[in-house]
Amino acid sequence: MNRRFLPGIALVFLLSAVVPGFPASFTGGGVSLQLDDRARVVGMVVGETALKVAPAPLVALCDVSTGEYIPGTVAGGDAATGWQLEFGAARARATLVVASRGEALRFTCDLQGENLPARGMLLRFAFPFDAIGWQWYQDMQSAKPITPSDIRENVVPLRAYADLPEWRDQPSLRMGYANRNFCTVVAGPVGLCLAVPLDRPSIFRTSYNGPQKRLEMVYDFALSPDTRRPNAVSFAFDLYACDPAWGMRSALERYYRIYPEFFKVYAREQGQWMAFARLSEIDNANEFLFGLQEGAPEPEYD
Numbered sequence: 001m002n003r004r005f006l007p008g009i010a011l012v013f014l015l016s017a018v019v020p021g022f023p024a025s026f027t028g029g030g031v032s033l034q035l036d037d038r039a040r041v042v043g044m045v046v047g048e049t050a051l052k053v054a055p056a057p058l059v060a061l062c063d064v065s066t067g068e069y070i071p072g073t074v075a076g077g078d079a080a081t082g083w084q085l086e087f088g089a090a091r092a093r094a095t096l097v098v099a100s101r102g103e104a105l106r107f108t109c110d111l112q113g114e115n116l117p118a119r120g121m122l123l124r125f126a127f128p129f130d131a132i133g134w135q136w137y138q139d140m141q142s143a144k145p146i147t148p149s150d151i152r153e154n155v156v157p158l159r160a161y162a163d164l165p166e167w168r169d170q171p172s173l174r175m176g177y178a179n180r181n182f183c184t185v186v187a188g189p190v191g192l193c194l195a196v197p198l199d200r201p202s203i204f205r206t207s208y209n210g211p212q213k214r215l216e217m218v219y220d221f222a223l224s225p226d227t228r229r230p231n232a233v234s235f236a237f238d239l240y241a242c243d244p245a246w247g248m249r250s251a252l253e254r255y256y257r258i259y260p261e262f263f264k265v266y267a268r269e270q271g272q273w274m275a276f277a278r279l280s281e282i283d284n285a286n287e288f289l290f291g292l293q294e295g296a297p298e299p300e301y302d
Helices: 002-017 247-258
Strands: 024-028 031-035 040-046 059-063 068-071 073-078 082-086 092-101 104-113 119-127 135-137 143-145 151-153 155-157 177-179 183-187 191-195 204-209 214-223 232-242 272-274 290-293
Touching: 024 092, 024 104, 031 232, 040 119, 059 092, 104 119, 119 232, 135 247, 183 214, 183 247, 191 214, 191 247, 214 232, 232 247
Parallel strands: 177 204, 272 290
Antiparallel strands: 024 031, 031 040, 059 068, 059 119, 073 082, 082 092, 092 104, 104 232, 119 214, 135 143, 135 183, 151 204, 155 177, 183 191, 191 232, 204 214
16 A cells, blocks of 8 residues: 555655746857756757856855855745755855846845854856857957966966965965956857946956866955844846957957946046146147046146
8 A cells, every 4th residue: 555655755855846837048148058957067058059068057156264165056936036056065045037128138146144253255157158268358349268278367476465265275266366357258159248337346366277268257355243134145247149250349348338327427527537647847738638546746737
């Protein structure tokens, strides 16, 4: 008799483990992203070009005291309200929303840690596509080839701040490094950009990991019971396509359209900024179209 009901019981447990809405597909900004029921990236399409993807977790969380990244597992939710992720040994959970926002695919992650003493954390988003041979843009004018053996990044260390620990025993965590740019661009047959909104300050870094073949975004932060939202933090970033022939210039053009409020011009008369010198000491100063001067060393000349 028991054996007659075992298959039914097994079926109930199997169905209870299935998360509604997964696998899932998200499209926006010229990019399509496919996730499986384990929140792994299993497909990426930019424009009409399918990228070569090796399935890997989209999101992982690291408590820096352990140095181990714990992939997020789907515990519930849906595309409308956000997917609920659990990070197990990292003792935190998150709500992840992926949605089309204008000309980009917007990722928003609200992270809530357990009630523990303050601790340093790293939150990693990974897009595991093969970009070997593509170009990694350092800025608008320079780029470096992506190779299988290198990790491409453009960061500066923030170790000048006295309250940042050195973490010399865990150099692979790259604690205290932050991006120089708010846009990260890789370009090959297609162009792809990761960008952060300028009105949400955070310490983050991006890289293309050649050995792992993935584009990464890592947030460097702390969870503390003493913050306004105890043990909680929120992050957002955008993913969108750009013209590979124009690289970062194309990515910035789209960024300006996504966030026009960040680039509103308030100066009635535009011009160059002059600092640390007197206009009277520059030959033909009007040729440089100065509009602003730091200080007023000689208003009678101005």
